[in-house]
Amino acid sequence: MSADFVVVANRLPVDRNTDPTTGEVSWTPSPGGLVTALRPVLQANDGAWIGWPGSTSPVTLEDMPSAEESGLHTIPVNLDDEDFEQFYEGFSNATLWPLYHDLIVPPRYERTWWQRYEQVNQRFADTTAAIASEGATVWVQDYQLHLVPGLLRKQRGDICIGFFLHIPFPNAELFRQLPWREEVLQGTLGADVVGFHTQDSARNFLDTLRALGYDVSTDDDEDAAEFINGSRLPEESLIVGRVAVPNAQHSEAGSTRTVRVGVFPISIDSAQVQAQALAPETMAEAHQLRARLGSPKWLLSGVDRMDYTKGILHRLLAVEQLLDSGRLKAEDVVVVQVATPSRERLEEYRATREEVERVVSRINGNYGQLGRPLVHYIHHGLPFEEIVALYATTDIMLVTALKDGMNLVAKEYVASHSDGSGALVLSEFTGAATQLTQAYMCNPHDGESICEAILSATSEDPTAQRQRMLDMWNQVQNNDVDSWAASFLAELKETK
Numbered sequence: 001m002s003a004d005f006v007v008v009a010n011r012l013p014v015d016r017n018t019d020p021t022t023g024e025v026s027w028t029p030s031p032g033g034l035v036t037a038l039r040p041v042l043q044a045n046d047g048a049w050i051g052w053p054g055s056t057s058p059v060t061l062e063d064m065p066s067a068e069e070s071g072l073h074t075i076p077v078n079l080d081d082e083d084f085e086q087f088y089e090g091f092s093n094a095t096l097w098p099l100y101h102d103l104i105v106p107p108r109y110e111r112t113w114w115q116r117y118e119q120v121n122q123r124f125a126d127t128t129a130a131i132a133s134e135g136a137t138v139w140v141q142d143y144q145l146h147l148v149p150g151l152l153r154k155q156r157g158d159i160c161i162g163f164f165l166h167i168p169f170p171n172a173e174l175f176r177q178l179p180w181r182e183e184v185l186q187g188t189l190g191a192d193v194v195g196f197h198t199q200d201s202a203r204n205f206l207d208t209l210r211a212l213g214y215d216v217s218t219d220d221d222e223d224a225a226e227f228i229n230g231s232r233l234p235e236e237s238l239i240v241g242r243v244a245v246p247n248a249q250h251s252e253a254g255s256t257r258t259v260r261v262g263v264f265p266i267s268i269d270s271a272q273v274q275a276q277a278l279a280p281e282t283m284a285e286a287h288q289l290r291a292r293l294g295s296p297k298w299l300l301s302g303v304d305r306m307d308y309t310k311g312i313l314h315r316l317l318a319v320e321q322l323l324d325s326g327r328l329k330a331e332d333v334v335v336v337q338v339a340t341p342s343r344e345r346l347e348e349y350r351a352t353r354e355e356v357e358r359v360v361s362r363i364n365g366n367y368g369q370l371g372r373p374l375v376h377y378i379h380h381g382l383p384f385e386e387i388v389a390l391y392a393t394t395d396i397m398l399v400t401a402l403k404d405g406m407n408l409v410a411k412e413y414v415a416s417h418s419d420g421s422g423a424l425v426l427s428e429f430t431g432a433a434t435q436l437t438q439a440y441m442c443n444p445h446d447g448e449s450i451c452e453a454i455l456s457a458t459s460e461d462p463t464a465q466r467q468r469m470l471d472m473w474n475q476v477q478n479n480d481v482d483s484w485a486a487s488f489l490a491e492l493k494e495t496k
């Protein structure tokens, strides 16, 4: 097949499962923010999605579910066990992930991982070059595929390439640690448009390029602030800088091509989340859930991947501090923490899980009653309907990430409260904090700051609190995932 519109991402939006007894193969939707964000866009454009099917057993195109079954044309790129260890767990998640999240844990720089990263990126680029039709638009996603735009441009000068980074881009000082910084930047600059969630990330990227001698020009920052706060139409995407790079397609000496660098804050399918929250089954489930949790005065919740960037431990320690100091009474509070298993073979992720579980059991040991734990902790994924029921009945949502590109959970929570109920405690280190400015902001590196944000959420005048939620609800309704994708794609189209 060939496609005019191609999304290239590390993961396909489906996972292959093989029944161990019958050998029967089935496909299930795969979890994660990126999939949540892009599925509706692809369906609307009848495009193809290129990615890894989620298992290290080889999969052919014939093995894939049909477009009728999955709603998408899915093209597999296989990863074997070594690719998984070195490209995915290694360079992507033990080098770039911690480097880009400001060294919450130390990044590891391993030459063999880098070489494997190059090889796998080449495989993605080759598959894309074979699928993209003449003049196609290709949208490459995220830190696992930094080199794909450059590799693709070498093979296919005719196509229009976008690159979007879903996680933060670190400041120039930190990024310079990366032994392969030049290669990563050059690969990314194969794109026509490079997008970030926040001005900070875009600026860090431009500063890094400037420091390394690239020809960078920047646009007006005041415009950027207005756009991010949602006071301008979402269709008006915001380009904050331009980079002139050598144009390999032109034989003329000194010929350059312009790469636009912009801010495109991702969002959610706001209408769908709202509809889900208002569905009678969800409302009934929310009601029952609250009763099962003992109908507490305050229900505090967290919903995250089990990742050290999410600050799960920090929020639990803050709750414990509030209980220890008597500022919250144990009989008034129930906490639900849902944490999906993530990257479990990496030591730092195992350590995070252990620390979280130790604190959960300490709080329950000190403050729980028989048949009534104070913290309800779930270490597996939940169906989205259950997550939304939890959002709907939660009084105070705790989003305390130490660093997060955007954080869709914060937006999903807001979208689930069209009546203005609820309260959001939000880390100022999330991309979401640039848009959901009416949240109770906290600095998760300072436990007392989380405590104060929780206490403010329990004590503010109800009318003022409702207004905060309604303002944020409007922001999320007016800036949904469709407008995010449309603004990026419009920018890309303009470069054609």
Ligand code: ADQ
Pocket (backbone or CB within 6 Å): 031, 032, 033, 034, 036, 037, 166, 167, 266, 303, 304, 305, 338, 339, 340, 380, 381, 382, 383, 384, 387, 404, 405, 406, 407, 408, 409, 410, 412
């Ligand atoms: P993530 O780090 O995965 O995304 P986030 O943006 O919060 O984080 O998205 C998580 C998604 O998974 C949400 O849609 C949420 O509902 C779902 N989810 C979380 N826990 C779940 C559970 N236990 N069961 C079921 N579903 C669960 C990365 C970046 C973010 C960026 C997104 C999108 O790290 O900063 O916002 O990509 O760009």
